[in-house]
Amino acid sequence: MYDEKQMNKESVIQEYHRQIFKKIMVLVICIIGIILFVGLFSLSVYDNITITEAYEIIWNHIIGHEYEPRSRYWWADRYIWNTAMPHVVAAFLAGASLAICGTLMQAIMGNPLADPYSTGISSGACFGAVTAIVVGVSFAGVAGELGIVSNAFIGALIPAGLIILISSKIRMTPATLILLGTAISYFFNSMITYLMVTTDADTLKSAYMWQIGNLDGITWSYIPIMLIITVIGTVFVLFMANKLNVMSLGENSAKSLGIDVQRFRTISLIIMAFMTAAIVAFTGIIGFVGLVAPHLVRLVVGSDNKFVMPISMAVGALLLLIADYAAFLLSNIPVGVIMSIIGSPVFLFLIIYHTRKRGVLY
Amino acid sequence: MENKTAIIAVAVIAIVAIAGVAAFFVMNNGGGNHDYDNIESKLMVRGNANNDYTIDKEDLSIIQDIIDGKRVKTDFPMADANNDGSVNDKDIALVKDIIDRKEGITVYVVCNDLEGKDTTVEVDYPLRNVVTYGTNMQLPCLFANGGKYMAGYFVSSYEIAEKSISASAVDLKGSTRTISDASWANFTALDASLAAKGGVGALLVDHSGIAQITEQRKADLDAAGIPMIDYSSADATDELTTVLTLGFLFGGESEKIGLNYAKTGWDVKEKIQSTLAKSDIAKKTYICGTMYIYICGASSSFNTSATTAGGLAYASVNPDFAAKYTKNSTKMASTEALSNYTDAQIFINNRSMDWGLDEDETKDMIIDTWDHDNSGVSSREYFKDFEDKLVYVNNLLPGGVKLAYMAHAMYGELFTREWADSVLKDYLKMGTDPFTGIEFDEVLAYITFDDYKKVAN
Numbered sequence: 019m020y021d022e023k024q025m026n027k028e029s030v031i032q033e034y035h036r037q038i039f040k041k042i043m044v045l046v047i048c049i050i051g052i053i054l055f056v057g058l059f060s061l062s063v064y065d066n067i068t069i070t071e072a073y074e075i076i077w078n079h080i081i082g083h084e085y086e087p088r089s090r091y092w093w094a095d096r097y098i099w100n101t102a103m104p105h106v107v108a109a110f111l112a113g114a115s116l117a118i119c120g121t122l123m124q125a126i127m128g129n130p131l132a133d134p135y136s137t138g139i140s141s142g143a144c145f146g147a148v149t150a151i152v153v154g155v156s157f158a159g160v161a162g163e164l165g166i167v168s169n170a171f172i173g174a175l176i177p178a179g180l181i182i183l184i185s186s187k188i189r190m191t192p193a194t195l196i197l198l199g200t201a202i203s204y205f206f207n208s209m210i211t212y213l214m215v216t217t218d219a220d221t222l223k224s225a226y227m228w229q230i231g232n233l234d235g236i237t238w239s240y241i242p243i244m245l246i247i248t249v250i251g252t253v254f255v256l257f258m259a260n261k262l263n264v265m266s267l268g269e270n271s272a273k274s275l276g277i278d279v280q281r282f283r284t285i286s287l288i289i290m291a292f293m294t295a296a297i298v299a300f301t302g303i304i305g306f307v308g309l310v311a312p313h314l315v316r317l318v319v320g321s322d323n324k325f326v327m328p329i330s331m332a333v334g335a336l337l338l339l340i341a342d343y344a345a346f347l348l349s350n351i352p353v354g355v356i357m358s359i360i361g362s363p364v365f366l367f368l369i370i371y372h373t374r375k376r377g378v379l380y
Numbered sequence: 381m382e383n384k385t386a387i388i389a390v391a392v393i394a395i396v397a398i399a400g401v402a403a404f405f406v407m408n409n410g411g412g413n414h415d416y417d418n419i420e421s422k423l424m425v426r427g428n429a430n431n432d433y434t435i436d437k438e439d440l441s442i443i444q445d446i447i448d449g450k451r452v453k454t455d456f457p458m459a460d461a462n463n464d465g466s467v468n469d470k471d472i473a474l475v476k477d478i479i480d481r482k483e484g485i486t487v488y489v490v491c492n493d494l495e496g497k498d499t500t501v502e503v504d505y506p507l508r509n510v511v512t513y514g515t516n517m518q519l520p521c522l523f524a525n526g527g528k529y530m531a532g533y534f535v536s537s538y539e540i541a542e543k544s545i546s547a548s549a550v551d552l553k554g555s556t557r558t559i560s561d562a563s564w565a566n567f568t569a570l571d572a573s574l575a576a577k578g579g580v581g582a583l584l585v586d587h588s589g590i591a592q593i594t595e596q597r598k599a600d601l602d603a604a605g606i607p608m609i610d611y612s613s614a615d616a617t618d619e620l621t622t623v624l625t626l627g628f629l630f631g632g633e634s635e636k637i638g639l640n641y642a643k644t645g646w647d648v649k650e651k652i653q654s655t656l657a658k659s660d661i662a663k664k665t666y667i668c669g670t671m672y673i674y675i676c677g678a679s680s681s682f683n684t685s686a687t688t689a690g691g692l693a694y695a696s697v698n699p700d701f702a703a704k705y706t707k708n709s710t711k712m713a714s715t716e717a718l719s720n721y722t723d724a725q726i727f728i729n730n731r732s733m734d735w736g737l738d739e740d741e742t743k744d745m746i747i748d749t750w751d752h753d754n755s756g757v758s759s760r761e762y763f764k765d766f767e768d769k770l771v772y773v774n775n776l777l778p779g780g781v782k783l784a785y786m787a788h789a790m791y792g793e794l795f796t797r798e799w800a801d802s803v804l805k806d807y808l809k810m811g812t813d814p815f816t817g818i819e820f821d822e823v824l825a826y827i828t829f830d831d832y833k834k835v836a837n
Contacts (some may be wrong), residue, residue, distance in 0.1 A: 100596050
């Protein structure tokens with residue numbers, strides 16, 4: 019009896035350590051992968067620079083070392099820090115932010131198919147951007163890139179704002195949220211379609227390319243807004259992880275444990291809307307990251323949001339970096355296309371694997 | 381007393397008249413009945429105080445007058461030779477060096493910035509190791525016999541027209557519409573490899589492709605001290621300015637070629653303007669096109685060239701057309717796009733066509749031009765209401781030649797085909813590198829419906 023108890027205790031401890039090890043390994047793999055892709059991006063166009071030289075250049079830049087002007091390393095340093103690094107940082111922030119937003123949405127909706135765009139945010143952002151591109155009207159009052167970004171940001175927030183407004187009038191369940199998001203999406207999509215069919219071919223192409231999702235042309239000036247909103251949003255979300263675990267028990271259980279479910283969902287929506295808007299305004303609509311990353315993570319580390327949230331960020335960042343590098347290798351196809359090509363088979367695999375193993379996906 | 385007054389008056393008038401006649405002959409330099417000083421295009425190098433086609437003692441005199449307070453600086457913005465905001469002895473010293481064509485000096489070139497506004501860049505004289513981007517900058521560079529001074533190029537699309545690009549020039553693997561990150565990396569690698577020779581001397585950019593020079597790339601150029609010389613050279617008159625300026629900057633034989641090139645073009649422009657001024661023919665309305673089925677807007681350089689050649693933009697007489705075609709170029713939405721505008725008197729379509737063609741190649745080019753396949757639809761379908769009013773002008777040709785053919789297209793009764801052909805022949809004989817060894821029959825300059833019918837049958 020005592021031996022059985024001792025063995026059970028030992029096996030529980032072993033299992034616990036194993037779970038911790040898995041979590042740490044996933045994180046370590048993501049971090050190593052991210053560092054690797056930083057190097058790969060840095061020498062993506064300079065094939066006469068080795069990967070170790072690329073890391074050396076990055077390190078030297080950080081410590082303030084300057085190369086002789088117009089030398090090979092001087093130019094490589096400029097490229098790495100002014101073109102490659104903003105690109106990498108943007109991919110990191112976008113992947114991490116969309117992944118944590120996807121995790122958040124799936125938790126508050128109780129729906130495995132929820133992603134950051136389920137509330138119509140993507141349609142709103144598209145509408146804003148397409149309005150700026152086709153009509154030239156923008157909140158920033160200027161044409162060009164700033165107008166598109168500002169329009170997309172405000173446009174992304176409109177659907178979330180509408181849902182929050184409506185939620186104050188009616189009882190909001192996850193199904194209602196999804197349906198509202200779908201309805202709003204249809205509305206904005208129809209407006210987008212109207213704008214696009216009435217414009218000329220070149221403008222149509224620009225508008226369409228924006229929607230696909232792209233990380234090209236990102237500069238350091240784009241990063242502060244993305245970074246600040248992502249960091250603030252992440253801090254809030256991580257603090258809410260325990261409550262999200264409670265929400266996953268069901269609405270009634272959550273209420274009985276003292277959570278104001280309606281209010282909690284509203285706050286979550288607001289945070290998620292801002293985080294997603296801050297990303298899509300600059301990158302366009304990059305799909306599948308927010309949908310696939312949380313599922314991949316749950317496959318390995320379980321469903322405890324205390325771990326799923328931060329590890330999803332790392333996995334999302336790595337996924338997007340991989341997709342972006344693949345896009346670069348394939349002669350600069352937009353990363354949104356690659357993400358969809360990668361994301362759908364991965365998601366299919368997850369569904370089949372998970373269903374076989376556990377009978378249900380979520 | 382009254383007689384004395386009258387005599388003095390007559391004497392004064394006579395002296396003024398004689399002085400005026402003398403001034404007329406002196407200022408004409410005995411070069412015939414031309415006044416290049418009044419032409420809009422000019423040498424875009426600071427120190428050219430009087431905005432003419434060269435920097436000489438006249439400019440020195442103007443600068444000295446400004447220093448002495450006899451003239452106002454604001455009337456002569458180019459008098460500030462070193463672009464330091466003031467006109468003083470330093471400008472005098474620099475202009476003297478320029479007049480002596482002293483090597484190793486820095487000259488200040490007026491060109492476009494990223495937004496198309498005037499800016500001034502510092503350039504080492506003579507200019508060497510240039511890199512070009514855009515056909516409308518690459519050809520002017522070659523026409524100024526600057527091919528041998530090219531260290532690299534982003535794209536070369538015309539095998540014969542651009543064969544004078546230096547054999548040692550590096551292909552940076554760009555494309556006609558984009559400079560990829562990889563191409564830009566090739567450019568920077570080229571600059572690094574030329575470190576011993578001072579690096580890339582300048583990046584010559586056609587302004588229509590300026591979107592490829594992003595803020596970041598411009599910052600790269602500024603940090604490296606590589607001047608970007610940006611001109612909108614698609615316009616025929618601006619092209620003359622570009623060749624003149626580049627020729628001056630390259631120095632030596634290029635300067636002479638550039639000047640001859642520009643003067644020939646100005647002669648053509650002057651002839652067109654003076655002939656039309658004397659004629660009572662009403663201005664002909666034109667529509668310009670490019671890339672087979674794109675309509676040019678008012679801001680298009682093809683339109684400005686056609687206006688220079690004496691035409692009247694159709695958009696100025698048809699508000700509906702003007703409202704529809706506002707952008708630089710707009711693809712025709714359908715084969716009926718021009719059906720409401722058949723009262724336009726001429727359609728000048730601009731196409732870039734390589735030369736050095738044999739008879740069969742010429743025929744194929746004519747057929748392809750007229751019968752071009754636009755995603756399954758022949759160009760003839762788009763222009764079915766315009767066949768007798770449609771002409772194609774070769775956009776690769778010198779600005780003066782394009783003006784001549786455009787003028788012929790619109791006012792054939794005043795500017796004959798033979799005259800336009802003679803302008804081309806003048807350029808062929810000029811000694812510019814792109815035309816070395818090229819005969820008149822090897823250049824497809826101008827295509828009409830009759831030309832197409834002859835070869836199509």
